[in-house]
Amino acid sequence: MTSLGTESKVQLGLVIDLDTCVGCHACVIACKGWNTENYGTALSDMDAYGEKPSGTFLNRVHSYEVQPDTGAAQTVHFPKSCLHCTDAPCVTVCPTGASYKRAEDGIVLVNEDACMGCGLCAWACPYGARELDKAAGVMKKCTLCVDRIYNENLPEEDREPACVRTCPAGARHFGDLADEDSAVSKLVSERGGMDLMPELGTRPVNKYLPPRPKDTGEEIDILAPLLAPVATEASGFLGWLDRTLEKI
Amino acid sequence: MHPAPSVILFTALSGLGFGMLASLGLGNPDVTGLSAFIFFALAFALTIGGLLASVFHLGNPKNAIKAFSQWRSSWLSREGILSVLALSIMGIYAIGAIFLGVRWHVLGATGAILSVATVFTTSMIYTQLKSIPRWNHWNTPVLFLSLTIAGGALMTGQVRCAIAALIIAGVIQIVTWYMGDRRFAARASTIGTATGLGDIGQVRMFEPPHTGTNYLLSEMVYVVGRKHGQKLRVIALGLMVVLPVILLCLSQDHFTGAIAVISHLIGVFVSRWLFFAQAEHVVGLYYGQR
Numbered sequence: 001m002t003s004l005g006t007e008s009k010v011q012l013g014l015v016i017d018l019d020t021c022v023g024c025h026a027c028v029i030a031c032k033g034w035n036t037e038n039y040g041t042a043l044s045d046m047d048a049y050g051e052k053p054s055g056t057f058l059n060r061v062h063s064y065e066v067q068p069d070t071g072a073a074q075t076v077h078f079p080k081s082c083l084h085c086t087d088a089p090c091v092t093v094c095p096t097g098a099s100y101k102r103a104e105d106g107i108v109l110v111n112e113d114a115c116m117g118c119g120l121c122a123w124a125c126p127y128g129a130r131e132l133d134k135a136a137g138v139m140k141k142c143t144l145c146v147d148r149i150y151n152e153n154l155p156e157e158d159r160e161p162a163c164v165r166t167c168p169a170g171a172r173h174f175g176d177l178a179d180e181d182s183a184v185s186k187l188v189s190e191r192g193g194m195d196l197m198p199e200l201g202t203r204p205v206n207k208y209l210p211p212r213p214k215d216t217g218e219e220i221d222i223l224a225p226l227l228a229p230v231a232t233e234a235s236g237f238l239g240w241l242d243r244t245l246e247k248i
Numbered sequence: 249m250h251p252a253p254s255v256i257l258f259t260a261l262s263g264l265g266f267g268m269l270a271s272l273g274l275g276n277p278d279v280t281g282l283s284a285f286i287f288f289a290l291a292f293a294l295t296i297g298g299l300l301a302s303v304f305h306l307g308n309p310k311n312a313i314k315a316f317s318q319w320r321s322s323w324l325s326r327e328g329i330l331s332v333l334a335l336s337i338m339g340i341y342a343i344g345a346i347f348l349g350v351r352w353h354v355l356g357a358t359g360a361i362l363s364v365a366t367v368f369t370t371s372m373i374y375t376q377l378k379s380i381p382r383w384n385h386w387n388t389p390v391l392f393l394s395l396t397i398a399g400g401a402l403m404t405g406q407v408r409c410a411i412a413a414l415i416i417a418g419v420i421q422i423v424t425w426y427m428g429d430r431r432f433a434a435r436a437s438t439i440g441t442a443t444g445l446g447d448i449g450q451v452r453m454f455e456p457p458h459t460g461t462n463y464l465l466s467e468m469v470y471v472v473g474r475k476h477g478q479k480l481r482v483i484a485l486g487l488m489v490v491l492p493v494i495l496l497c498l499s500q501d502h503f504t505g506a507i508a509v510i511s512h513l514i515g516v517f518v519s520r521w522l523f524f525a526q527a528e529h530v531v532g533l534y535y536g537q538r
């Protein structure tokens with residue numbers, strides 16, 4: 001059913017720290033690695049070793065340069081995957097019922113056995129989070145690793161999305177964003193977590209933590225005091241030499 | 249947006265075909281027997297041809313039958329259901345007119361309403377998308393409906409009605425272009441709101457996430473040919489409206505009528521190409537494009 005039912009009490013999602021992300025793309029690879037051999041059909045590549053390689057990915061890392069009014073520009077790496085929106089426009093447009101938002105935890109999924117590959121849901125998503133797989137002809141998107149997070153065959157520490165598990169910088173956090181006391185919700189309120197394109201009314205569950213403000217005070221050099229010249233006025237022989245040379 | 253030939257064919261041909269069916273359903277022209285057969289055959293060929301073209305757009309057509317299930321929420325599903333209803337009712341009406349020589353007025357009127365409603369649902373598939381500001385406005389359905397009515401009147405030889413409807417459609421087309429060009433800015437989505445980094449300063453793409461292209465870029469960040477936009481608009485308007493109106497005013501024989509129809513159809517194709525090619529999806533912002 002592609003109507004959005006009542007809002008679920010649990011809203012699982014990601015919190016991505018733009019201050020910490022180093023843009024290594026490890027999450028992209030971990031995501032593709034896990035999802036190409038688990039939920040649904042494989043994530044195909046086209047012309048993988050040829051001139052124009054392309055392929056299906058559920059997570060991609062952009063990089064931006066931000067130039068403030070004053071001071072130096074900063075580089076921000078920006079991972080982007082499905083935000084599991086509360087008012088998901090991709091779900092309501094779907095004619096076949098393949099797209100749905102789970103009542104129990106808010107994860108937005110595609111049932112590939114019902115998808116006809118019309119692509120309309122990808123058009124409806126403002127964030128480019130859905131890609132139609134060229135080989136399979138069905139819609140692919142982030143599943144929040146639904147086949148990991150509840151998977152009792154995996155060791156406990158692996159029961160989180162592959163991208164979160166792999167991130168070497170600890171820039172990705174997973175949890176219930178509807179629960180005010182969860183670690184992710186606290187992180188969001190402490191760091192001013194934000195929605196992407198809030199003007200479109202999708203109410204994303206995933207939040208982004210903005211880069212922390214750069215230091216603007218004077219540069220502090222801890223070695224400087226140790227390197228300061230001890231004598232300011234030369235005395236003795238050197239003083240005489242200095243004065244004499246000055247006169248010449 | 250990528251102007252896929254299948255979708256252009258689908259919306260243009262089915263729009264024209266349903267326009268014809270609506271006109272025939274209302275008894276314009278009041279035909280029975282062989283001449284009714286010719287009119288209905290043409291109308292059904294256009295609508296069914298258009299609908300078939302849309303199936304070629306699907307990645308996984310074997311599940312197409314499921315598209316009738318989500319009419320409560322999905323405009324695409326509603327379109328599927330209404331098109332089948334409209335075609336069935338107009339089919340029965342056509343049998344009466346062709347073989348029995350009778351016109352069932354109530355049935356014809358119902359079919360006409362359903363035909364126009366189908367085109368409305370088609371237009372709503374595009375209109376509903378907030379992610380594509382140019383389409384997300386009432387003038388999308390108004391444009392589609394006005395072209396359907398004008399095309400239907402033209403195809404069924406309702407000369408005076410066609411001239412008036414074509415002029416109205418032309419005006420709506422110009423207004424739609426004018427307003428559409430301003431809609432992306434009015435939506436206020438920028439690379440700053442897309443990344444949430446706009447509060448810090450000017451945001452610019454430093455590195456794209458991939459070196460090659462991908463589905464998102466080829467489907468939604470189609471920029472080829474936009475630079476010819478203004479010229480193509482003039483061509484579209486000339487062929488779709490101006491030339492047919494002039495021809496219809498000059499002479500009303502079958503040959504002139506046929507030229508007017510062909511000109512109109514090509515004009516609608518150009519206009520529909522522009523409808524897609526000039527539509528900017530907000531996802532382009534993530535790639536520093538529009």
Ligand code: SF4
Binds near residue numbers: 082084089091124130
């Ligand atoms: S990010 Fe896109 S695909 Fe994911 S729920 Fe939101 S609209 Fe749908």
Ligand code: SF4
Binds near residue numbers: 095096115120
């Ligand atoms: S591509 Fe599949 S999931 Fe997306 S709207 Fe079409 S049928 Fe639904």
Ligand code: SF4
Binds near residue numbers: 022026168169171
């Ligand atoms: S793995 Fe972590 S640090 Fe690397 S790109 Fe992904 S989010 Fe950023």
